[in-house]
Amino acid sequence: xxxxxxxxxxxxxSAAGAIAARPVDMRVNDSAVVDDGMPRKLSxxxxxxxxxxxxxxxxVVPYRLNTPLWSDGxxxxxxxxxxxxxxxxxxxxxxxxxxxxxxLVKTFAFGEGSDRRxxxxxxxxxxxxxxxxxxxxxxxxxxxATLAVAGARVPVTTPAGEQISYRVPNKNQxxxxxxxxxxxxxxxxxxxxxxxxxxxxxxxxxxxxxxxxGVTPLPLWEDRAKVAxxxxxRAYLEANCAxxxxxxxxxxxxxxxxxxxxxxxxxxGIMKHPVAAGRGAGxxxxxxxxxxxxxxxLVFRMSSPEPGVAMPELGKQSVDRDGVDVVSRxxxxxxx
Amino acid sequence: MRFLIGTAALALAAPAWxxxxxxxxxxxxxxxxxxxxxxxxxxxxxxxxxxxxALDDGLSLDVDRVTLRGAGMDETVLDFTGQxxxxxxxxxxxxxxxxxxxxxENPRGDGIKSKGADDIVxxxxxxxxxxxxxxxxxxxxxxxxxxxxVLIDGVQVSGASDAGIYVxxxxxxxxxxSIAEANVAGIEIENSRDALVxxxxxxxxxxxxxVFDLPNLxxxxxxxxxxxxxxxxxxxxxxxxxxxxxVASVRRGTGVLVMANDHVLxxxxxxxxxxxxxxxxxxxxxxxxxxRYNPYPRYVTVGHNHFERxxxxxxxxxxxxxxxxxxxxLPPVLxxxxxxxxxPALALAEGVPGWTLNLTAQGQGVESARPGPLxxxxxxxxxxxxxxxxxxxxxARIR
Numbered sequence: 012x013x014x015x016x017x018x019x020x021x022x023x024x025s026a027a028g029a030i031a032a033r034p035v036d037m038r039v040n041d042s043a044v045v046d047d048g049m050p051r052k053l054s055x056x057x058x059x060x061x062x063x064x065x066x067x068x069x070x071v072v073p074y075r076l077n078t079p080l081w082s083d084g085x086x087x088x089x090x091x092x093x094x095x096x097x098x099x100x101x102x103x104x105x106x107x108x109x110x111x112x113x114x115l116v117k118t119f120a121f122g123e124g125s126d127r128r129x130x131x132x133x134x135x136x137x138x139x140x141x142x143x144x145x146x147x148x149x150x151x152x153x154x155x156a157t158l159a160v161a162g163a164r165v166p167v168t169t170p171a172g173e174q175i176s177y178r179v180p181n182k183n184q185x186x187x188x189x190x191x192x193x194x195x196x197x198x199x200x201x202x203x204x205x206x207x208x209x210x211x212x213x214x215x216x217x218x219x220x221x222x223x224x225g226v227t228p229l230p231l232w233e234d235r236a237k238v239a240x241x242x243x244x245r246a247y248l249e250a251n252c253a254x255x256x257x258x259x260x261x262x263x264x265x266x267x268x269x270x271x272x273x274x275x276x277x278x279x280g281i282m283k284h285p286v287a288a289g290r291g292a293g294x295x296x297x298x299x300x301x302x303x304x305x306x307x308x309l310v311f312r313m314s315s316p317e318p319g320v321a322m323p324e325l326g327k328q329s330v331d332r333d334g335v336d337v338v339s340r341x342x343x344x345x346x347x
Numbered sequence: 348m349r350f351l352i353g354t355a356a357l358a359l360a361a362p363a364w365x366x367x368x369x370x371x372x373x374x375x376x377x378x379x380x381x382x383x384x385x386x387x388x389x390x391x392x393x394x395x396x397x398x399x400x401a402l403d404d405g406l407s408l409d410v411d412r413v414t415l416r417g418a419g420m421d422e423t424v425l426d427f428t429g430q431x432x433x434x435x436x437x438x439x440x441x442x443x444x445x446x447x448x449x450x451x452e453n454p455r456g457d458g459i460k461s462k463g464a465d466d467i468v469x470x471x472x473x474x475x476x477x478x479x480x481x482x483x484x485x486x487x488x489x490x491x492x493x494x495x496x497v498l499i500d501g502v503q504v505s506g507a508s509d510a511g512i513y514v515x516x517x518x519x520x521x522x523x524x525s526i527a528e529a530n531v532a533g534i535e536i537e538n539s540r541d542a543l544v545x546x547x548x549x550x551x552x553x554x555x556x557x558v559f560d561l562p563n564l565x566x567x568x569x570x571x572x573x574x575x576x577x578x579x580x581x582x583x584x585x586x587x588x589x590x591x592x593x594v595a596s597v598r599r600g601t602g603v604l605v606m607a608n609d610h611v612l613x614x615x616x617x618x619x620x621x622x623x624x625x626x627x628x629x630x631x632x633x634x635x636x637x638x639r640y641n642p643y644p645r646y647v648t649v650g651h652n653h654f655e656r657x658x659x660x661x662x663x664x665x666x667x668x669x670x671x672x673x674x675x676x677l678p679p680v681l682x683x684x685x686x687x688x689x690x691p692a693l694a695l696a697e698g699v700p701g702w703t704l705n706l707t708a709q710g711q712g713v714e715s716a717r718p719g720p721l722x723x724x725x726x727x728x729x730x731x732x733x734x735x736x737x738x739x740x741x742x743a744r745i746r
Contacts, residue, residue: 317455
């Protein structure tokens with residue numbers, strides 16, 4: 012529900028901003044996006060009219076994912092920017108193909124309402140020589156976010172009430188998740204993980220060349236109890252695991268491929284031995300044992316916060332109980 | 348000192364000359380060292396001062412041709428005892444990197460992993476879990492994977508709950524002059540080709556040196572491996588691997604294990620005090636579903652080695668009867684009897700004694716063995732060594 016709220020709030024706030032306060036000439040600083048170098052401040056890009064309230068300038072479009080990546084329960088505010096006069100290209104149900112000059116912006120926040128604190132904003136910039144991923148750390152006053160190439164640790168209280176040392180990833184760690192075949196790539200905005208209505212409006216606004224073909228949307232995360240367990244679980248694994256666990260990515264050598272489109276039982280872990288899991292396997296023998304989540308390494312590693320055991324390896328200091336539940340329910344219902 | 352300058356330097360184009368960036372131990376070591384590794388330019392050298400670097404997260408390097416150099420494997424210690432995140436102590440994902448003269452202690456996962464990192468040199472690096480062999484230790488000490496051209500020289504690894512020195516899904520590899528002690532597997536070559544394992548000491552591991560291929564991996568077809576001139580001594584630590592891993596099936600007291608591999612030479616090693624088997628040549632043990640995978644040993648040659656005190660306390664069911672039948676200890680070479688059709692599984696140099704389990708089907712349990720003396724053919728011609736080992740160019744970086 013929080014995601015829906017956030018989007019709604021953004022939409023309202025943006026509308027209000029447009030009427031009241033937004034200067035007509037506020038726009039994105041394209042040279043910060045495309046030129047070499049690493050801008051030191053988030054404000055250098057001009058993505059926001061009011062960054063503290065996360066109100067974007069015209070042309071910076073908020074979006075949500077149907078099933079998102081979980082990051083210690085952080086609220087995520089996502090935006091996409093495509094330069095004026097340019098368009099992203101639809102590519103079936105896969106990633107929208109953004110032109111050079113585009114940016115994806117994701118802000119991580121904890122706390123509700125007036126207690127909300129922005130912790131970090133990650134930007135993915137499409138430059139002539141490829142995508143670059145940079146992390147920005149918000150100051151205590153919430154007036155600016157500053158480049159933190161080496162990342163940081165920030166104490167936060169998660170929505171589950173846990174006190175954690177939240178990890179802002181360093182620039183290399185950005186690539187660990189965003190790396191595919193040696194280059195940085197976006198992960199989230201695949202057509203199948205975006206709302207058809209959003210795609211339609213993005214297309215109507217001129218940012219997308221056409222409506223993507225053949226898209227079966229991933230289920231909405233908040234509908235997880237209502238949809239078939241395999242759909243909810245596979246969508247979760249796609250959004251939370253498959254950026255590494257797929258050919259060409261960080262965990263390719265494991266042979267485990269958790270992409271939505273992978274249907275080979277062994278490849279998705281069913282009765283598959285671990286390869287390099289080490290103590291991450293615990294006392295268990297297979298990634299997934301049909302009918303028995305308690306004997307499945309997948310569930311064991313998702314349920315652990317301990318480095319060396321925990322999966323995902325990055326961006327997780329606590330356990331996603333809802334994620335564990337969804338995957339466990341799916342495995343429980345599997346037949347041999 | 349470029350990383351200290353910050354903004355101004357960030358905007359500059361890469362300099363045409365290589366720089367030396369010094370990082371000392373002390374407060375904020377995590378931040379300072381990680382920043383140096385990110386802001387280094389290709390060709391730069393990041394020099395670590397002597398002392399203990401207390402690190403609370405994994406480190407990573409993604410810049411080509413960087414050298415990370417400490418003051419010595421006993422002088423510069425990257426201490427990951429307080430690590431809160433990441434799957435390894437140091438992760439390298441760029442090409443042409445040299446890692447030398449430092450130690451990594453108590454990483455929560457793997458020690459140093461290099462993935463898709465070609466032309467890498469590990470020289471006089473130490474990885475150690477200081478509490479000794481424990482199942483809660485990380486899996487691999489030194490862990491190059493999916494890489495070509497790997498030189499590992501003079502390293503020391505102990506305590507790994509899987510393999511001390513592990514090379515997986517890679518080609519053109521040399522591991523030499525190194526010490527692997529008190530790991531489950533001392534040195535392991537997995538799903539890799541063209542590997543030379545030479546002049547190392549493997550002791551107090553569960554198994555000393557392992558060469559094998561596993562199914563259902565992106566890279567298969569391991570082979571062209573030479574295991575030569577190593578001291579494989581007293582590998583008698585009870586297996587402490589987590590049960591789901593393949594090395595959990597390694598029997599305590601295995602000297603050299605060759606499983607499901609093609610063209611492997613085991614020669615001129617000193618194999619002493621390995622109580623289950625000095626050399627074991629077997630097919631993959633488990634059932635599998637993978638059409639690309641060949642589970643059998645093919646063209647394995649066991650040449651002349653020094654065999655002493657082996658097979659005296661085998662971790663094999665019915666060992667009393669076996670020991671009695673073979674006169675107190677088992678012959679040094681154990682074969683499971685399985686082979687791939689008409690392709691010979693192994694050849695033994697003249698006078699090398701062996702025994703066979705006489706299994707008849709892959710995946711069959713040892714309990715159905717019909718043990719007997721092994722009559723294997725002598726090697727035909729010289730083992731073809733061409734193309735095996737890391738390219739000689741890598742040697743230049745350790746002179």
